[in-house]
Amino acid sequence: MSFRIVVLAKQVPDTRNVGKDAMKADGTVNRSALPAIFNPEDLHALEQALSIKDKIEDAEIIILTMGPPRAAEIIREALYRGATSGYLITDRKFAGSDTLATSYAISLAVKKLQPHLVIAGRQAIDGDTAQVGPQVAEKLGIPQVTYCEEVTDVNEDELVIKRRLERGIEIVKSKTPLLITVHSSAPPCRPRHAKLLMKYKHARTVSELVEETKDYTEMMTNKPYLRIEEWSVADLDADVQYLGLSGSPTKVKKIENVVLAKKDSIDLTADDKDIDYLMKELIDSHVIG
Amino acid sequence: MNNIFVYCEIEDGQVAEVSLELLTKGRKLANEINRKLEAVVIGHNLSGIEKQIFPFGVDVLHVADNSRLYPYLTLPHTEIVVSLFKQEQPEIALFGATSVGRDLAPRVASSLKCGLTADCTSLVFGDHTENKTGKEYKNLLYQIRPAFGGNIIATIINPDTRPQMATVREGVMKKEVFNSTHEGEVKHVNVDTILNDSHMAVEIIERHIEKQKINIKNSQIIISGGYGVGSKENFDLLYELADLLGGEVGASRAAVDAGFVDHARQVGQTGVTVRPKLYIACGISGAVQHTAGMNESAKIISINNDPKAPINQIADYTIIGNVEDIIPKMIKFYKKNTK
Structure with missing residues (x-):
């Protein structure tokens, strides 16, 4: 059996650069105006999987994501970079899931795939919680190694991993099966491969085929690798009480938009006299000196 | 029972700053709802550790001292915390939002099937009425955190699951000694009845941790x-x-x-x-x-x-x-x- 790696990835709104277009008149963020991207640390996770595949030739990389139908976009993105196949967990019943309910759904999918290794980004930029990785590991009953910078040695039974911590590093060894989460200090993901782009540009989920006017059905019958599998609640045999809002112990009580309160600011120029004035103020008021 | 717990991180025999900040916050929360403040310390060679912890107003300190528990490893620490929480039924449990706390807290929350809020910037008590059922809750922990890249501030609650768990970053809460002569009770955790070999699946081969230079x-x-x-x-x-x-x-x-x-x-x-x-x-x-x-x-x-x-x-x-x-x-x- 080949060495099977499942990479967990999430499509997220790009919250890092909220430009002027994404701001509403009242100073709040228009979320729908933000581009949907491959969560940055999940790309680092994919690169770790690809570099393992460089070492273990018959390694297989399955990209697994959960989200709305359009999240299939990041599965194609992963296929262009060297993933073997992709699965999308999608169902309206998952809506409103917090990290615990999300982890439950993902863990059921991972169980079906029976990998040696699960690799995820440390956290997603829309929530920054870093909880789903450890919670999936707990639900699977396998060990976890978080904050990974590099898998330095790997075979079917064992991995050696370098972790990046706040004030140093740790090198750990673990048996498989194992879940690791990858830190942003890990190597960035390699770019799309032109041949893979040609090969997978028509990869679609069945829902996407239904949406699109062009009919790829015949092509997908001939080229089964173009099919992105979709899993619903029923496919995962999931217990609905553990999903969505009912399966989420945390509730959002209130959301407030951050609006900076304007202070009365003294405006200065780069002229010597302005800078001298400021420095004198700071020295006289004992803020400095 | 139903007290406020703080998981205290240890590095080189010292309790981490973030843990002392959380003890300070935990003491205030405990006073507000008239509960005890309890701390959990897991590591090795911990004798005398209570001297660093009691001045922050801790009433009960749970110590798990064993050679398998230092340096920090996910599985053994999770097992100890889960076992302790099942027994003590905390109302609230706080962890530092560090590479240790953010590794441990989600695993504990998943095991106990309870809610966890990461990187809180404020923790206060408040009431809540469930819209659908009309059920009323008193003194829930409002876990306030930035979300969506900091563009919104969300108030998160865990109405029905306990403990209400949260992580907080270093420097967010203020550290203040409660009473330098305050003494609490030390309780020892029986580590050997909790751990087995399967919890030692991950092994640390090398470790280089520097003292915090930049502060x-x-x-x-x-x-x-x-x-x-x-x-x-x-x-x-x-x-x-x-x-x-x-x-x-x-x-x-x-x-x-x-x-x-x-x-x-x-x-x-x-x-x-x-x-x-x-x-x-x-x-x-x-x-x-x-x-x-x-x-x-x-x-x-x-x-x-x-x-x-x-x-x-x-x-x-x-x-x-x-x-x-x-x-x-x-x-x-x-x-x-x-x-």
């Missing part, structure tokens, strides 16, 4: 640079001014991502929270992620060539111009006019 959190003057500083070399100007004023250099996430400075200097939602008496923001536009970590500074100066930079909104002084022109002028004036 911008406790600095009263911070000269902070953003992407607008332009280069690693231009940051030297900031270091020069910081040295002169007895301050430290901070940075925005963009400057850290660009490789201009070390992550330890990052201020903001994914860095440290600071409250200096003077904060000079150089070439920082002022994304909410950043301002969330510095807007309580006593005095804020913004140096930016964009008059519309959001940070100018919260600045006491705004200097429109280039960082590399203005900082040398500040240095020159200061050298000439002070001894």
Whole structure:
């Protein structure tokens, strides 16, 4: 059996650069105006999987994501970079899931795939919680190694991993099966491969085929690798009480938009006299000196 | 039963700063709802550790002392905490939002099937009425955190599951000794009845942890640079001014991502929270992620060539111009006019 790696990835709104277009008149963020991207640390996770595949030739990389139908976009993105196949967990019943309910759904999918290794980004930029990785590991009953910078040695039974911590590093060894989460200090993901782009540009989920006017059905019958599998609640045999809002112990009580309160600011120029004035103020008021 | 628990991190026999900050917060929360404050310490060679912990007002300290428990490993620490929480049924459990706390807390929460909120910036009690059922809850922990890249502030509650779990970053809560002569009760956890070999699946081969060298959190003057500083070399100007004023250099996430400075200097939602008496923001536009970590500074100066930079909104002084022109002028004036 080949060495099977499942990479967990999430499509997220790009919250890092909220430009002027994404701001509403009242100073709040228009979320729908933000581009949907491959969560940055999940790309680092994919690169770790690809570099393992460089070492273990018959390694297989399955990209697994959960989200709305359009999240299939990041599965194609992963296929262009060297993933073997992709699965999308999608169902309206998952809506409103917090990290615990999300982890439950993902863990059921991972169980079906029976990998040696699960690799995820440390956290997603829309929530920054870093909880789903450890919670999936707990639900699977396998060990976890978080904050990974590099898998330095790997075979079917064992991995050696370098972790990046706040004030140093740790090198750990673990048996498989194992879940690791990858830190942003890990190597960035390699770019799309032109041949893979040609090969997978028509990869679609069945829902996407239904949406699109062009009919790829015949092509997908001939080229089964173009099919992105979709899993619903029923496919995962999931217990609905553990999903969505009912399966989420945390509730959002209130959301407030951050609006900076304007202070009365003294405006200065780069002229010597302005800078001298400021420095004198700071020295006289004992803020400095 | 139903008390407030704080998981205390240990490095080289010292309780982490963030844990002491959480004990301070935990004491206040415990007083508000008339519960006890309990602490959990897991490690090895811990005799005397209570001396560091009791002054923060801890009533009961649970100590798990075993050679398999230091340095930190996910599975054994999870097993001990889960076993203790099942027995003690905490109302609230707080963890540092560190590489340890953010590794441990989610695993514990998953095992106990309870809610966890990461990186809280504020924890207060409040009431809640469930819309559908009309059920009323008193004194729920409001776990307040930035979300969506810091563009919104969310208040999260866990109405029905216990403990109500939260992680908090270092520097967010204030550390204050409750009573230097306060004494509590020490309870020892029977580690051998909890751990087995399967919990030792991960083995540490090497470990290099440095003492915290850069400590911008406790600095009263911070000269902070953003992407607008332009280069690693231009940051030297900031270091020069910081040295002169007895301050430290901070940075925005963009400057850290660009490789201009070390992550330890990052201020903001994914860095440290600071409250200096003077904060000079150089070439920082002022994304909410950043301002969330510095807007309580006593005095804020913004140096930016964009008059519309959001940070100018919260600045006491705004200097429109280039960082590399203005900082040398500040240095020159200061050298000439002070001894």
